[in-house]
Amino acid sequence: MxxxxxxxxxxxxxxxxxxxxxxxxxxxxxxxxxxxxxxxxxxxxxxxxxxxxxxxxxxxxxxxxxxxxxxxxLFVPIGVGVMSYYDELTSQFGPLVVSCVVSTFITMLVVVYSSHMVHRERIIGAPADEETGGKE
Known part of the structure; x- marks a missing residue:
């Protein structure tokens, strides 16, 4: 009990x-x-x-x-709610697809750049100016 x-x-x-x-x-x-x-x-x-x-x-x-x-x-009510706007979605299908593709591409670029910055090769124990090659 x-x-x-x-x-x-x-x-x-x-x-x-x-x-x-x-x-x-x-x-x-x-x-x-x-x-x-x-x-x-x-x-x-x-x-x-x-x-x-x-x-x-x-x-x-x-x-x-x-x-x-x-x-x-939990996504069922949201899906049903989206279907009530079917006419608006079909009339704006082109801009929606373009915005999804562009935002996906921008997100991929940001992730690639961030990953590159985080995972770049670093020399352990070296002063900060040696890691950047003296460039500031």
């Missing part, structure tokens, strides 16, 4: 913490002069709490596993 209560407590704590971050993100979003979705701010808040280890990861892990397990089911 105590294991059932313990499991229920872990799930309840995980969902309360996740939703608390969501609600705080929505509140911050309402206060900001620019438009940033509250869910994104809540996710960033949750990430910051987990990364700084203020919030232990094992507290939110049970809820995360449930959400990830049923993630495909």
């Amino acid at each position: 105590s294991t059932i209560i313990s499991a229920c407590w872990q799930y309840l704590r995980a969902f309360v913490l996740i939703y608390l971050c969501l609600f705080v993100g929505n509140a911050i979003s309402a206060l900001l002069p620019i438009t940033i979705p509250g869910s994104i701010l809540g996710m960033l808040l949750l990430f910051a709490l987990l990364a700084s280890q203020i919030l232990p990861a094992h507290w939110v892990k049970p809820g995360c596993h449930v959400l990830i397990r049923y993630m495909a089911l």
Whole structure:
């Protein structure tokens, strides 16, 4: 019986913490002069709490596993909502495809450049000006 209560407590704590971050993100979003979705701010808040280890990861892990397990089911209402705009999507198909291709290409370039900068060969223990070849 105590294991059932313990499991229920872990799930309840995980969902309360996740939703608390969501609600705080929505509140911050309402206060900001620019438009940033509250869910994104809540996710960033949750990430910051987990990364700084203020919030232990094992507290939110049970809820995360449930959400990830049923993630495909959570996309059904969004898909149905998109289908209600079928006429608008077909009339704007060309600009949508162009913007997707261009943004994908830009994202790939940024990732390639960032990866190149992060993984470039460095000499361990050398002064900073020797690594750059004396160029500044």
